[in-house]
Amino acid sequence: MAIENFFTTRFTIKGLEDIEETDKEEFGxxxxxxxCYFRVFSGxxxxxxxxxxxxxYQIWFDKDIExxxxxxxxxxxxEYQVSSVKNNDTMVGRNMSGNKHKKAIIYKVV
Structure with a gap:
């Protein structure tokens, strides 16, 4: 089964943008x-x-998303902060060419 079948949770991305005429940034x-596929990482x-x-939490998503x-x-x-992002092209020595995707660890402060 293609991994894309599990990408059922909608998400958007906010990136940092420069504030004009300053040396500061803000989320756009x-x-x-x-x-994506969204799940609790550790509970x-x-x-x-x-x-x-x-x-x-952890999300799995299309490899072409920046x-x-x-x-x-x-x-x-x-809103969740992105802690890390990893490409998943192979898994435990098996070629996952049909299921290439990225994984990200995200979190929210409570």
Whole structure:
């Protein structure tokens, strides 16, 4: 079965954009609508900066989508920070040429 059949959750991406006439950046408007497979990564709350906690999730999505660490993913109006992105072209020595995709670890602070 093609992995694309599991990409049923809609998401958008917010990237950093320069603020004119400054040396600062801000997150821009949401862009195109994409689809992913969205799931809880560990189910545990993790400690995060100065006593805060975060929930960690994983998304799988099309290999052609430009998503990078530091961007923001919006799913059902909830913003998630992108922690890391990995290309998945092979899996445990098996050629996954029909199922090439990317995985991202995302989180929200709670």
């Amino acid at each position: 408007e949401e862009s195109n609508i994409y689809y 545990e709350l993790e400690s995060f900066f100065d006593g805060g906690t975060r929930e960690v 998503l990078k660490q530091g961007m923001v993913v919006v799913i059902d109006s909830v």
